Amino acid sequence: MIHLGTKGLNGREAITPVGIASGLGDGYLTALNHGIATWGKAIYIRPMAEMNNASNFYSGFTPSGAPKDASHSPAAYRRAFARIYLILHGGTASEINARLKQLGLARFNGGDLLLNPFPKLRVVWSPLASSNPRVPGNAPEAYYPGASFVDVEGGDIYDEQLTDTAPWQGLETLFQAARGRGKPFAVPEWGLSGVDDPAFVRHMCTFLTTHRATEAALYYESRPGSSFDLDGKPNSEKAYRACMVPLAGPLPAWAAANAPGAGAKEIGLTLTPQPATGAVPLAVRLSISARLSVPIAHWQILFGDGAAAEGDGPPPATLPHTYARDGIYQPTLFVFQAPPFTPEDTPFFVSASVTAGTAATPLTGFVPSPASGRAPLAVSFRTDVRLTAKVSSWKIVLGDGNTREGAGTPPHFAGHTYAHPGTFRVLLLLDAAGGRYAATAQVIAAGAGGPGGGGGGGGTTSTTTTATTPAPPATGTATGTVLVNGRPFTGGVIPYGSKIDVTKGTLVLETDTGTMRFFGAGGVHAAFVLLRGTDNKKPIVELRLIGGDFSVCPKRKKASARQSAATSPTVRLLWGSGKGQFRTRGRYAAATVRGTIWLTADRCDGTFVRVKRGVIQVTDIPRTPPVTLRAPKSYLAKP
Numbered sequence: 001m002i003h004l005g006t007k008g009l010n011g012r013e014a015i016t017p018v019g020i021a022s023g024l025g026d027g028y029l030t031a032l033n034h035g036i037a038t039w040g041k042a043i044y045i046r047p048m049a050e051m052n053n054a055s056n057f058y059s060g061f062t063p064s065g066a067p068k069d070a071s072h073s074p075a076a077y078r079r080a081f082a083r084i085y086l087i088l089h090g091g092t093a094s095e096i097n098a099r100l101k102q103l104g105l106a107r108f109n110g111g112d113l114l115l116n117p118f119p120k121l122r123v124v125w126s127p128l129a130s131s132n133p134r135v136p137g138n139a140p141e142a143y144y145p146g147a148s149f150v151d152v153e154g155g156d157i158y159d160e161q162l163t164d165t166a167p168w169q170g171l172e173t174l175f176q177a178a179r180g181r182g183k184p185f186a187v188p189e190w191g192l193s194g195v196d197d198p199a200f201v202r203h204m205c206t207f208l209t210t211h212r213a214t215e216a217a218l219y220y221e222s223r224p225g226s227s228f229d230l231d232g233k234p235n236s237e238k239a240y241r242a243c244m245v246p247l248a249g250p251l252p253a254w255a256a257a258n259a260p261g262a263g264a265k266e267i268g269l270t271l272t273p274q275p276a277t278g279a280v281p282l283a284v285r286l287s288i289s290a291r292l293s294v295p296i297a298h299w300q301i302l303f304g305d306g307a308a309a310e311g312d313g314p315p316p317a318t319l320p321h322t323y324a325r326d327g328i329y330q331p332t333l334f335v336f337q338a339p340p341f342t343p344e345d346t347p348f349f350v351s352a353s354v355t356a357g358t359a360a361t362p363l364t365g366f367v368p369s370p371a372s373g374r375a376p377l378a379v380s381f382r383t384d385v386r387l388t389a390k391v392s393s394w395k396i397v398l399g400d401g402n403t404r405e406g407a408g409t410p411p412h413f414a415g416h417t418y419a420h421p422g423t424f425r426v427l428l429l430l431d432a433a434g435g436r437y438a439a440t441a442q443v444i445a446a447g448a449g450g451p452g453g454g455g456g457g458g459g460t461t462s463t464t465t466t467a468t469t470p471a472p473p474a475t476g477t478a479t480g481t482v483l484v485n486g487r488p489f490t491g492g493v494i495p496y497g498s499k500i501d502v503t504k505g506t507l508v509l510e511t512d513t514g515t516m517r518f519f520g521a522g523g524v525h526a527a528f529v530l531l532r533g534t535d536n537k538k539p540i541v542e543l544r545l546i547g548g549d550f551s552v553c554p555k556r557k558k559a560s561a562r563q564s565a566a567t568s569p570t571v572r573l574l575w576g577s578g579k580g581q582f583r584t585r586g587r588y589a590a591a592t593v594r595g596t597i598w599l600t601a602d603r604c605d606g607t608f609v610r611v612k613r614g615v616i617q618v619t620d621i622p623r624t625p626p627v628t629l630r631a632p633k634s635y636l637a638k639p
Contacts, residue, residue: 001044001124001188001218004084006057013057017048018071020080023106029087030110036088036121037114037337040292040347042255044216046124046188047084050156051077051143052131060142065133074142079105081145085123090115114338115295118151119254126154126188129170140174152215153178156189159200166200168207175211185213189220191228198239205243215252219244250497257347268292270492271301271333271352282323282356288315290335292348298336300343302439304329304354304363306389306432310341325388326357330364332439343429343439344397351441363387364440366428372445372472372512372539377418379444381426383410389432399424399444418446423472443472445512472512474530474541480505483527494530499546501527502574511541514580514595518543524601525549525572528584535592540581542590545602548572553604570608573601589637592617592626603636610634 008014015025036043050056051074054063060074061067070076082103086096090113097107127140144150155174159166171187178185190204208214219240222229230237251258268291273284290296299315302308305323315335323329332351334343343349365384370377385391394410397403400422404414410428418424428440476482477491482505485498489507494500500507503526506519511532520526528543548571574584579595586600586607596614600607609618611633617626620637629635 001046001216003049004045004047006048016071017058017073017076017080021076021083021105023083023108026087026108026110029084030113033088033090033113033116034338036116037090038345038347040120040337041257042120042122044122044124044152044186044188045084045088046126046154047081048077049124049126049188050128052127052138052140054132054138059138061133061135061138063133065135065138067137074137077143078145079103081125081143082149085145085149087113088116088123089118089121122151123149124152124154124186124188125150126156126186127174129155129157129174130167141177147181147183150183152186153181153183154186154188156220157187157204158189158191158193158220159195159197160193162195162197164197164199164203166203168203171207175214179213184215185211186215187217189218191220192230192233192236194227196233196236198235201236201239202243205239205247208247250495256495269333269335269348269350271331271350273331273352273354276353277355280324280326280357282354284321284323284354286319286321286331286333286352288317288319288333290314290333292335292337295337296335297338298341299334300336300341301331301333302343302436303331304438306387306434306437308436323354323356326361327386328362329354329356330438330440332441343427343436344395344403347425349425349427349439349441351439361386364428364430364438366440366442368426368442368444371443373447375418375421375446377444377446379416379418381414381416381428381442383412383414383428385409385430387430387432387437389437391430391432391437393431395429395431397427397429399426418444421446445472474509474511474532476510477508478505482507496530496532498530499527500530501547503527509541511580513539513541514578514582516576516578516580516582518577519575521573521575524570526574527572528574535581535583538581540583540592542583542585543574543576544585545572545574545587545600548602550604568603568605570601570603573599575599586637588620588639589635590619591629592619596631606636606638608634608636 006013006015019025048058051059053059054061058072058077060072060077083105086099087108092112093108093110100108125145127143131138153174155171157166157171175185192200208217220228230240270289272287274287275284296314298312300308300310301319303321307321309319315333330351330353332349334346334349336346363386367382368379369382370379381396391409393407395403395405396414398416400418424444426442426444429436430438473493474496475492476494478489482489483501484494502518503520506517508515508517525548527547528545531542531544533540533542550571552569552571576582576584577597581594583590583592584600586602589607589609591598591600591609593616596616597612598616599610609629611629611631613631615628615630618629618635619626627635
């Protein structure tokens, strides 16, 4: 969320609302339009928020309640807001000027602008829940630019003294007005100004629970030294952890690319080689799918062997290429929404792997160590180049706004520290005589500190799916019929929190904790929720069994303490096979594995766990300690 104000670097007003409305700020808005399109992810832009707060330059009133001049009137604000909205969303110059003319505003003197359609771009109008000063002309509605120029309506609310004296009725009025106009609602700012008041936090939790059209709520501003920071407010912090964190939900489809670790597959970009392996010369046909919510101006593909192809508009559905020499290649596709058409300047790229020949080795090795951990995270990148061409220059796009580059072959080791939590897509670009030669991509996950954070904190067997656990996304390949969130799935990224059904199919799941194969058996219901958390402070992926019809179970009898598998109906089950840090959880037991073949089944008499190969640890819920189970043993956890 980007806030647009009018205060300059010298602390003085840089432009008035009338100046914006008349086009004096069009150069800045044009650049922002381009930046939003090039970035390509979902974004909130919040122009001149809290306009009914006299402390802001663009407010129409002074603290005493006197109106300012015509350059700062609510009418000038409304016209400025509409102009910002039109330029940021973009379109042809003729379309924009036609709408500006309807509003009686000056022409836009630039050329055609890049399209930033709703819902990817969401322009937010958000006053204070209680006007300052409270005079009729300073009410929020006086500044409303019209429903045609607002994507999301909101309201800011603060608590400044005990106990919970915040203007909740004002926030309620703003919410009802937004719903009356058919707009989603947000709370772009809420917070505690120097007080420790858990009642206010709990009130916000209640508001969000009962006002489901609220799509975002942002606490302001929790950073060291801020009077709003929850650090130093133990009671409010406890209330926040208890009710606010569990309220957090998955990102909506329009913001899928913003998720930690989200890559090209989430934004509709895939590259599939057919075949992916074979003897040289290996003729490969690359299948391409490029479905972005914004127009594609250009595409480029580096095949990994020095050859490249590019063109204007969307890429073709298929592209042939022949690999003449043994090697493991990484063809990489880049798509662009706007110039410059250079790989380091687009977030939209996807790669694949092609193995040509029987004695193939990677032509470009690019390995981070470590690939994940707690921020600040110091990472060393090891690079091994075995290209036939002489490398003339290199560049590492580190994914956090930084780059490293140089002439000749890249250094064997290059280091970088990721100062803040996040998931970063790193790109190594190699140039040789004649132009760009090859590209290689990696993902770095820098977790936050404290409970649940990547590399730090967390309970012994805690599981969380909130944003406090940044992690590379899980990916899967399906055979048979596999459903993800109720839809047929063949392959790609699977967000944590998804519901997966393998009753009639098999899923090979790849995560940062390992690779496992999951499947059902005998037509018995086999479905689970995919979660990620920690186990003894180490990341673990959990598969929590869901569904099944327990009404088939007879009422419990005291005499059935040792009911056998043959006589007790199985309601749901899940088989797993592979290596990594995984845990399956049934109703009464959880099985933690490192590498094995095992079954977890919820039966009428309890949760039955059997290990076919390897060793697992079974934990009764809620009884402890865990039981070590070696093949071919089984265990029944009873209710």
